[in-house]
Amino acid sequence: MRWSLAALVLLAGGLGPALLVASRGNAVTRLLGLDLAGVVTCLIFLLLARGLNRPSYTDLALVLAPLSVTGVLVFSRLLGRRR
Secondary structure (H helix, E strand, O other): OHHHHHHHHHHHHHHHHHHHHHHOOOHHHHHHHHHHHHHHHHHHHHHHHHHHOOHHHHHHHHHHHHHHHHHHHHHHHHHHHHO
16 A cells, blocks of 8 residues: 555656656756656556556566666757757
8 A cells, every 4th residue: 555655646746747847848858857757657667566566567667667768868869960
């Protein structure tokens, strides 16, 4: 129960502001918001895996982590070409 509550708090307190930052501001600020949203989402999946006793959520977090980093690197390279 504590793990699920922690995931809910992180969902409201971490993912909401990260998505708000990712939707406003200049391109670099939006990129930072996207990176923060990826990290917070991985943490939420890990907390839910522990709280709900579902190991498949851990696998999902382990797949999302490198994809999030790769996505941020691709977007930053595209931003670098545009400037």
